[in-house]
Amino acid sequence: MAAMSPSExxxxxxxxxxxxxxxxxxxxxxxxxxxxxxxxxxHMEGVPGTLYxxxxxxxxxxxxxxxxxxxxxxxxxxxxxxIHPHVYSNGxxxxxxxxxxxxxxxxxxxxxxxIVSMLSSCKEKKRPPxxxxxxxxxxxxxxxxxxxxHDDSV
Amino acid sequence: MAETSEARxxxxxxxxxxxxxxxxxxxxxxxxxxxxxxxxxAVVSMCGHLFCWPCLHQWLETRPSxxxxxxxxxxxxxxxxxxxxxxGNTKQEDPRNKVPPRPAGQRTEPENTSGFPGFGFxxxxxxxxxxxxxxxxxxTSTFNFGDPRPSAAPRGxxxxxxxxxxSKIFLWVAILFVLWLIFA
Ligand SMILES: [Zn+2]
Ligand SMILES: [Zn+2]
Numbered sequence: 001m002a003a004m005s006p007s008e009x010x011x012x013x014x015x016x017x018x019x020x021x022x023x024x025x026x027x028x029x030x031x032x033x034x035x036x037x038x039x040x041x042x043h044m045e046g047v048p049g050t051l052y053x054x055x056x057x058x059x060x061x062x063x064x065x066x067x068x069x070x071x072x073x074x075x076x077x078x079x080x081x082x083i084h085p086h087v088y089s090n091g092x093x094x095x096x097x098x099x100x101x102x103x104x105x106x107x108x109x110x111x112x113x114x115i116v117s118m119l120s121s122c123k124e125k126k127r128p129p130x131x132x133x134x135x136x137x138x139x140x141x142x143x144x145x146x147x148x149x150h151d152d153s154v
Numbered sequence: 155m156a157e158t159s160e161a162r163x164x165x166x167x168x169x170x171x172x173x174x175x176x177x178x179x180x181x182x183x184x185x186x187x188x189x190x191x192x193x194x195x196a197v198v199s200m201c202g203h204l205f206c207w208p209c210l211h212q213w214l215e216t217r218p219s220x221x222x223x224x225x226x227x228x229x230x231x232x233x234x235x236x237x238x239x240x241x242g243n244t245k246q247e248d249p250r251n252k253v254p255p256r257p258a259g260q261r262t263e264p265e266n267t268s269g270f271p272g273f274g275f276x277x278x279x280x281x282x283x284x285x286x287x288x289x290x291x292x293x294t295s296t297f298n299f300g301d302p303r304p305s306a307a308p309r310g311x312x313x314x315x316x317x318x319x320x321s322k323i324f325l326w327v328a329i330l331f332v333l334w335l336i337f338a
Contacts, residue, residue, distance in 0.1 A: 103227070
């Protein structure tokens, strides 16, 4: 096999373990990811007993060659973007571990678990208050947004 | 291959399986928390987290203003990690010494690369006597007398005494030079 860069090696390891032992309700599209290690599609199911029970979501992960030192770009894609106070209608997610609080010890799996718990702890389905303004003015890359983090407990 | 291992797994008692899990767990304990490979040039932080030094170094360089442990967010720095030497490691070289040089702005330890070949004195007073900056040279060397730069050898050592001696000679040479300039 051709020599892999450190970021590819790590992504390959993560992909293997995520396919082997996926967290509940999370599935990675392994074929697509192994063809292009820098672009993953992850399917996520709303946790039973929460406001999102029975819903299906799709997350997209984009990685640079500086991963894991550089955080992945994570957005919801597809036609079911969860209605949540930290999720904009264009799929951008306001979650501090995706920018300021990123650490190279985090992984696709831990990001998925954080998003699952963010959705699961939601008490009222609604868009962020600045949704329409943000969606009109934001950069395509959510990492370019200077997020002002909301209360994590919501 | 897959069939055999499956057959083995279903044939073996749950106890046997657990042993395999344990082995895997042991291996993971020695994995770097950043690259997820077995840690090479391993270092451990004060908070007990294991990394390859090259991996941790790159992380510290990524956010120099906010150096935290990737795992637990405890404060972490180059000087607060402990290199680990396994049995197979014969050289026992501190991994922190062989990582790519840190970026400019970082002072290196003093070495005997004197600006004046042939004199071989420490870094403390080099270049103060560049002819162009001559008057300042005298001033700085005088000024420096009671206040050695951090790179000078520690007070009390032989090297320190030697430096003091050499700098005194240089001061006198400089004064003579001034006098010569004035009266010549
Ligand atoms: Zn490593
Ligand atoms: Zn730690």
